[in-house]
Amino acid sequence: MHKKNLINLFTILLLTTCYWSYTNYVSSSTNSPYIAPTPKIDFINFPTKNNVYKIYPSKKELLSQYPRNITIISNVLKIGSRGNAVKYIQNRLVDYGYNIATDGLYTAPTYDAILNFQYRCRLDFDGEVGMRTLEKLNMPPVDNIEFNTKSVSLTSSKNTTSNISLHNYKSITELTSSINSSKVYSATNYHIDVDLPNQRVNIFIKYSDKWVLDKSFLCSSGASNTPTITGNFTISDKGPMFRAGSNIICNYYTRISGNYLFHTVLLDNNKNIVDGRLGNPLSHGCIRLAIDDAKYIYTSIPYGTSISIN
Known part of the structure; x- marks a missing residue:
């Protein structure tokens, strides 16, 4: 009789445990x-x-x-x-x-x-x-x-660095001829070419089966001890901001690969420019841009766009 009571008690406990587990699963x-x-x-x-x-x-x-x-x-x-x-x-x-x-x-x-x-x-x-x-x-x-x-053309704006004269860089004809002869492929109608020796980011748009230069930005790439990666990539992620220190932020980032990003120059927590230098390699590997230039890539260049860095 005592053994039978123990069996009944064990059965009740087992059924109670099963019911409690099922209830929690359904709730979660x-x-x-x-x-x-x-x-x-x-x-x-x-x-x-x-x-x-x-x-x-x-x-x-x-x-x-x-x-x-x-x-x-x-x-x-x-x-x-x-x-x-x-x-x-x-x-x-x-x-x-x-x-x-x-x-x-x-x-x-x-x-x-x-x-x-x-x-x-x-x-x-x-x-x-x-x-x-x-x-x-x-x-x-x-x-x-x-x-x-905006129509396909070299866009100038007083709020970006794209209005900087190309005379001391390369001609539009030279840039477009080079990109079209290299047979660049992009899954979208955009392509980003980063010219590290000249610290330039060039934006191309596909128009009538040809690449046409849309914008050319000054940039600052990685310093000699923290160089920017080179090669071919695609835009894989975006975000409005990331923190680089207790009082340092970077806005409008577009991911190239891993921790290598396009983003704004260094800003403080109030979005004031802390370090706005462009035209010289000085970053930790990312590509820094003027605020409106980083904003343009973030808002107007879609996921899957090809990137070449050389």
Whole structure:
């Protein structure tokens, strides 16, 4: 009789333990957030013509499934979001000329396109869709005068180093001839060429099957004891900022490979320039750029773009 009681007690304890374990498993699974996979190499064909607006009939039919007002978005959309709200945003981006999938998954291609769209609309850019970004997306491209894609040309701006004369460097003809003769391949319509001896970063855009120089920046690469890597790479990651010290930050980084990045010159915690030198090798291996130049690469050059460093 005593042995039978022990068996019954053991059975009760075993069943209680199993029930408790199952309850915890269900609870933890329910509360775990869904994390959408984020591919690191994607193709985005950013628009290169000014305010092109064309919706094919099939696209009109697709868009008619979604109400054209901002009430359909109740929360900020960002990496990991999914569903009809994301699909609506993707269709609006397609209307603006971005070549992305309309699969309802907010992964790297959608993030990259939103980042570029915000930059061109002069919005604060974070790669997320809030009310201000949605307001711009809801406007037809022909009516959104702030959306201004740039024609393929050498772009000059007083806020960047791209307006520095090329006379003491190389001619545009020499640069484009060299890049086209080398038969560079990129998974996107962009290519970045880093000229270490001359401390230059040259941005090329594919136009009519030829590479055309778009921008040329001064840079500062790695010092002699911490040199920048050389070879061929692709853009594999991006981020708004990283910390290099207790009071040193670098903004707008674009990953070349491993810990080697394009990023701004050194800034303090208040975003004031601490060390703005360019034109000489002095970094720990990364490629430092003027703030607006690093911002341009971060916002306008898509994942998967080829990089050559020599």
